Amino acid sequence: MGVASAVMKEDFKKKTRSIHLEIREISVLVESASQVIAPLWPISSFAARNPWLGLEKLSFDQVAGGLKHNHDVDIYPSASMILSAKKKGEIDEANVGVELQRWLDSQSLSIPRDVAERFCQAALKLEALPSELLSSREVEKLVGEVGGLNTEGVETCSMQPISSQIENQDREKLVHLLDHHMIKWCKLYLDNSQAGWTMPNREEGFYRAWQRLVRYDPALTKVQRDSLKDWPQEPQKALERALVRLEISESDIQSYLEGHLLSLPGWAGMMLYRSRxxxxxxxxxxxxxxxxxxxxxxxxxxxxxxxxxxxxKKVSMTSLLAAWIQWGELTLEEWSQLSATEQNEYLLFAYKFDKKLCRKLWLEAWEQTYTERLSQKLLSKQQEINYKKSSLAQFAFCIDVRSEPFRRQLEKQGPIETIGIAGFFGLPIATSELASNHSHASLPVILKPQHKIKESADDKELQSYQQRKQAVNSLSYTFKTMKQNVLPSLLLPELSGPWLSLQMVARSFVPKSANRLIRNVRETWLRKPNTKLTLNHTNRTKAEVPVGFSEKEKVNYARQALKMMGLTENIAPLVVICGHGSSSINNPYASALDCGACGGAAGGFNARVLAALCNLPEVRKELAAEGIDIPKDTVFAAAEHNTTVDELGWLYVPELSEAAQEAFDYIEAIMPKVSQKANEERLAQLPNFQSQLKNPQAEAHRFAEDWSEVRPEWGLARNAAFIIGPRELTQDCDLEGRAFLHNYDWKQDKSGELLANIIAGPGTVTQWINLQYYASTVAPHYYGSGNKATQTVTSGLGVMQGNASDLLTGLPWQSVMQSDHEAYHSPLRLLIVIQAPSKYIERLLKNDSAFREKVQNGWVRLASMNPQGHWKNWY
Incomplete structure (x- = not known):
């Protein structure tokens, strides 16, 4: 025993000497390990996130294999989802056969092709193996006669935390206890003004604040606290010491850190977000x-x-042999007659063709079925494309999938053209509303604001408005302060109880009337005056984001937006720049229903800024000199599409020309019918909505204003495609609210720069949205956020299930599921369709290595339509 102890001590000394990392090396290892998680934005500025953002250098299937093997997380659709889609006719079974043949062709088969094919076809039925077969004594006897299965090169594993390998006396794994401690400390440090008492010494950083407090933590034993008493003051040194004491070899450090980050990917993702x-x-x-x-x-x-x-992890030889008996129609006698080498080859084939691979082939068939049906719709429109079209008005909508049904209904009502463009309209701005000392970014989270735009008003009106707003804010602050302090909180129920009780009863039994009354009282009291925008550049220090635009920047942003919209000729008398937002009550995920890319920012402010820029005489003069001649009677206005109730609200309507006034009056006249039809189509998709019994518009408002409603709208669920081409390509096509639509005319893009910008910006954003919904559907326990009804908003940052879970990273169950057992969202990887000659696509893939990598590795799918109407799938 003493010799063994001496040997272990000597080994420990060697390992201690082998791990001596510089601070730079620690930083590099942490940065590399962080690729397995993605930044997590606060829920108040919810932005769709690709949970596998740092893993796109690997194939989708490699990531799926690693997550399943190391963390038991499946990211392929479940068998029940696949069979449900098949039953609904979403999967053409012929495509499953095609995918199977393609896979078999890629394999070096050691068994007869017909035998392998028969086995695969039976396995693809996704039926479970009979329990009596798995427990059969005859099968167990034959398994005992087989040697170990050689799976070298088929599977790899990564290093897991040591705490996941140890159980305490209560049979609880120590990694779960470790997670519990980390959740507690993360909540304390990251708290966003929700707690009454903040974490002491938080300004010194997470590690130093924790180190000062942990020695008093009653949740740790005295021995545990003492073991950390002389711990290093610097986090890099502490991390190095922990790795040495845990005896992690230098070659395993990155893998070890990855395992720890994936234990709580939500809290770790929030730390990553804050660090950036x-x-x-x-x-x-x-x-x-x-x-x-x-x-x-x-x-x-x-x-x-x-x-x-x-x-x-041992391979279950019993299940492999049972699979051959059940699916390969192999009898026990036939198995016994095979040589040992043949038996190993049969078992190895069954090991490769596992449940994950079956579901992979079904997913690819599902995606191919959607691709074929979409191509049929688009190819039928190919011959009808007419680029020259006179319109009474033109609407520029966000590419958001919820705009598609609304646009379709709007176009049906008369000579109105709609255009798709990213909903921040190319304006990299932060917005500051009237009487606010704060600003928020109003652009995709992958970009940084370059300008700040403020609302302003006359001094007298501004002063009065500030006083009223300050009174409301003071009341809110006082209420929160009283809740969080011991003695005032005892008095608070007596003061607020009657009013809050009345409010609760009203909102529960007459939610629409109650919310309208509360909203009207607030708006009447605040009386926000008419405002102007600070479009002109004002000098600021270099450290600040400049306010307004220079004269050159005004022209550049207007030109860029018009080109992205393809609006450089045939401009209508009225052009409406239309942002979008949502409205719902008592909904932690309210910001998730605004723009999916812009961190919960609605697009109305940006729409107003762009419309104002395009109305400036000096901007029009410069654009005309460049060949973009905006007619004198053309007026730009701004509006916002409320996706929850499918209504249009005007934000900025300047003095209109006679032609523009005619267009405006026409839009006002048809808009009730547009909203009615759009609501009928959208609400029919919500569970338990009976259109023949209920008024769609009234129901839409009830969904938005009922504080018990867990599903005010579907958001971007069922998104599946991003179509880049002229509107004529998709006009009158019922795309079922599943497609992002971006205008693009390849004839106006000789250099390919416009297409490259669309792919780099909106293309990235739509992929993130798509994978957010995909992940929340296929692995809701890991990438979703569970049931809305049982969520707890924590630290002002996000939600947990209960009071000590991971910070949940994805969408709630109600955003992707029709019921407890039926998915609403179809988890398909995004299909990007580009209407352009093949040489444009080739140039794009050659110049954009990141996009090429996404396509090749299966993170997005790519197809194109050339001018002759030929459809091509890439890779």
Whole structure:
């Protein structure tokens, strides 16, 4: 025993000497490990996120395999989802056969092709193996005669936290206890003014604040606290010491850190987000890992060194043999007659053609079925494209899938043309509303604001409005302060009880009337005056984002937007720049129903800014000199499409010309019918809505204003395609609200720059939205956020299930599921369709290596239509 102990001590000394990392090396390792998680935005500025953002250098299937093997997370649709889609006619079974043949062709088969094919076709029925077969004594006997299966090169594994390998006396894995501690500390540090008492010394950083408090943590034993008493002051040194004490070899460090980040990807993702937002928190993820591994050391120290190494996951030989008997129609006698080599080859084939691969082939067939049906719709329109079309009015909508049905209904009512463009309209701005000291970014989260635009009003009106707004804010602040302090909180129920009780009863039984009354009282009291926008550049220090635009920038942004919309000729008398937003009550995910790309910012403010720029005489004069001649009687206005109730609200209507006034009056006349038809189509998709019994518009408002409604609208569920081409290509096509639509005319894009910008910007954003919905559907327990009814808003940042879960990263169950057992969202990877000659696509793929990587590795699918109407799938 003494010799063994001496040997272990010597080994420990060697490992201690082998791990001596510089701060730079620690930072590099943490940065590399962080690729397995994605930044998580606060829920108040919810932005769709690709949970596999840092893993796109790997194929989708490789990531799926790694997540399943190391974390038991499936990212292919479940068998029940696939069979449901098949039953609804969403999957052409012929495509399953095509995908199977393609896979078989890619394999070096060691067994007869017909035997392999028969096995695969039976396995693809996705039926479970009979339990009596799996427990059969005859099968067990034959399995005992087979040697181990050689799976070298088929599967890899990564290093898991040591705490996941140890159970305490209560049979609880220490990694779960470690997670519980980390959730507590993360909530304390990241709290966004929700807690009454803030974490002491938070300004010194996460690690230093934790180190000062952990020695008093009653949730740790005295021995555990003592083990951290002399811990390093710097997070990098603490992380290094923890790795040494845990005896992690230098070659395993990155994999080990990855395992810890994936244990709580939500809280880790929020730390990653914060580290990229604030320069003083740039090392926050390192601090997070330093705290986590330091705590792990304190928890696992009594159990070290581990005497029993974790066993490798064993292949179930019984299930492989049972699969051949059930699906390969192989009898026990036929199996016994095979040689040992043949038996190994048969088992290895069954091992490769597993449940994951079956579901992969079904997914690809599902995607191909959608592609074929979409291509049929678009190809039928190919010959009808007419680029020269006179319109009474032109509407520029966001590419959001919810705009598609509304646009279709609007166009049916008369000579109105609609245009698709990214909903921030190419304006990289932060907005500051009237009487506000704060601004918020109003552009996709992948970009940074370059300008700040403020609302202004006459001094007298502004002063009066500020006073009224300050009174409302003071009342809100007082109420919150009283709630969070011991003595005032005892008095608060007596003061607020009658009013809050009345409000609760009213909102429960007459929600629409109650909310209208509350809203009217608030608006009447505030009486926001008419405002102007600070479009002109004002000098600021270099550290600040400049307010307004220079004269050159005004022209540049107007030109860029008009070109992206294809609006350089045949401009109508009235052009409406139309943003979009949503409205709902008591909904933590309200911002998720605004723009999916812009961190919960609605698009109305940007629409107003662009419309104002395009109305400026000096801007029009410069554009005319460049060949973009805006007619004198053309007026730009701004509006916002409320996606929850499918109504249009005007935000900015300047003095109209006679022709523009005629167009405006016409739009006002048809808009009730447009809203009615759009609501009929949209609400029919919501569960339990009976259109023949209920008024669609009244129901839409009830969904928006009922505080018990968990599903005010479907959001971007069922999104599946991003179509880049002229509106004539998709006009009159019922795309079922599943397609992002961006205008594009390849004839006006000789250099390919417009297409490259669309792919780099909106293309990235639509992919993130698509994968957010995909992940929340196929793995809701890991990438979703569970049932809305049981969520807890925590730290002003996001939601948890209960009071000690991971910070949930994705969409709630009600955003993607029709019922407890039926998915509404179809988890298909985004199909990008470009209407352009093949040489444009080739140039795009050659010049944009990141996009080429996404296509080749299966993160998006790509198809194109050339001018002759030929459809091509790429890769």
């Amino acid at each position: 937002q604030n320069s003083h928190e740039h090392a926050l993820l390192t601090e997070y890992l330093a705290v986590r591994l330091s705590l792990e050391w304190a928890l696992v120290k009594p159990y070290l060194p581990l005497t029993n190494q974790p066993a490798e």
